[in-house]
Amino acid sequence: MTQKTLIVVVGPTAIGKTSLAIALAKYFQTEIISADSRQFFKEMSTGTAKPSDEELAEAPHHFINSHTVTQLFSTGDFEVQALALIEKLFAKHSVLVMVGGSGLYINAICNGLDEMPEIDLKIREQLNQQFANKGIVAIKNQLAELDPEYFAKVDQDNPQRMIRGLEVVLSTGQKLSSFLTANKKKRPFNIIKIGLNTDREILYNQINSRVDLMIENGLVQEVKSLIPYKELNALKTVGYSEIFDYLDGKTDLATAIDKIKQNTRRFAKRQLTWFRKDTETIWFEPNQGGNVIKYLESKLD
Numbered sequence: 001m002t003q004k005t006l007i008v009v010v011g012p013t014a015i016g017k018t019s020l021a022i023a024l025a026k027y028f029q030t031e032i033i034s035a036d037s038r039q040f041f042k043e044m045s046t047g048t049a050k051p052s053d054e055e056l057a058e059a060p061h062h063f064i065n066s067h068t069v070t071q072l073f074s075t076g077d078f079e080v081q082a083l084a085l086i087e088k089l090f091a092k093h094s095v096l097v098m099v100g101g102s103g104l105y106i107n108a109i110c111n112g113l114d115e116m117p118e119i120d121l122k123i124r125e126q127l128n129q130q131f132a133n134k135g136i137v138a139i140k141n142q143l144a145e146l147d148p149e150y151f152a153k154v155d156q157d158n159p160q161r162m163i164r165g166l167e168v169v170l171s172t173g174q175k176l177s178s179f180l181t182a183n184k185k186k187r188p189f190n191i192i193k194i195g196l197n198t199d200r201e202i203l204y205n206q207i208n209s210r211v212d213l214m215i216e217n218g219l220v221q222e223v224k225s226l227i228p229y230k231e232l233n234a235l236k237t238v239g240y241s242e243i244f245d246y247l248d249g250k251t252d253l254a255t256a257i258d259k260i261k262q263n264t265r266r267f268a269k270r271q272l273t274w275f276r277k278d279t280e281t282i283w284f285e286p287n288q289g290g291n292v293i294k295y296l297e298s299k300l301d
Helices: 017-027 053-058 075-090 103-110 121-134 137-146 148-153 159-172 200-216 219-225 241-247 253-276 289-300
Strands: 005-010 032-034 095-099 190-196 281-284
Touching: 005 017, 005 103, 017 032, 017 053, 017 095, 017 190, 017 289, 032 075, 075 095, 075 103, 103 253, 121 137, 121 159, 137 148, 137 159, 148 159, 190 289, 200 219, 200 253, 219 241, 241 253, 281 289
Parallel strands: 005 095, 005 190, 032 095, 190 281
Antiparallel strands: none
């Protein structure tokens, strides 16, 4: 087997990606690269369902606790750093495992990112201010009018992505959609994509149980310790925003917990929509680890 192969494990949150990735890393005696946009940050553990210390000890992991929330770490930074690491690791392994639920980060490694234009930071600041004062509706309407193609594709529950679309068109006069090409970058390694999914009701129950476990494991205390950073983008995310609202007295704890469950279920649904669009992904149930290995063996031969 001369060609190096990156096995990519994707799927919604709480589906069991971590345990499959560890099983594969042990089977192929290799290392794991995390592509989870929140597990990079060492200050965020409970609310991001990071692998436990025991799990981390079972196989070498990269890009977990690698950065701090005060550092800006973009998808582009991840593409550059992860590709450099992959090249280094392929010097000693013929197979590597990448795992994560962040579609953009997975896409950056598999297909590469488009070159993005320079934007006017004053415009970004104004849009962030507008969002803080007036909420998302005005931004939605403006984006729908100025760049309907990007608006149709973007996750409309994600203010950051919509502000991104607007700041590009307002800074450059060109639509963000015009910068998004379908040109895949050719990678110097094979990529095999494995997706995990199961019955929606089972997944939603797993999500609800995981949120209860996060609360038991001290999520509220973790979020309290992050109050000084609450304005950072890294913390404007499910599991953190809702607890900040509780700590600010905007809601009670039971409501905040329900909100986390609901928002995580919605997030899982969006993840699945994203990953299902990729026809190269082969799907398995979370308990089919043996079948995954058989399938990979047949592809690697």
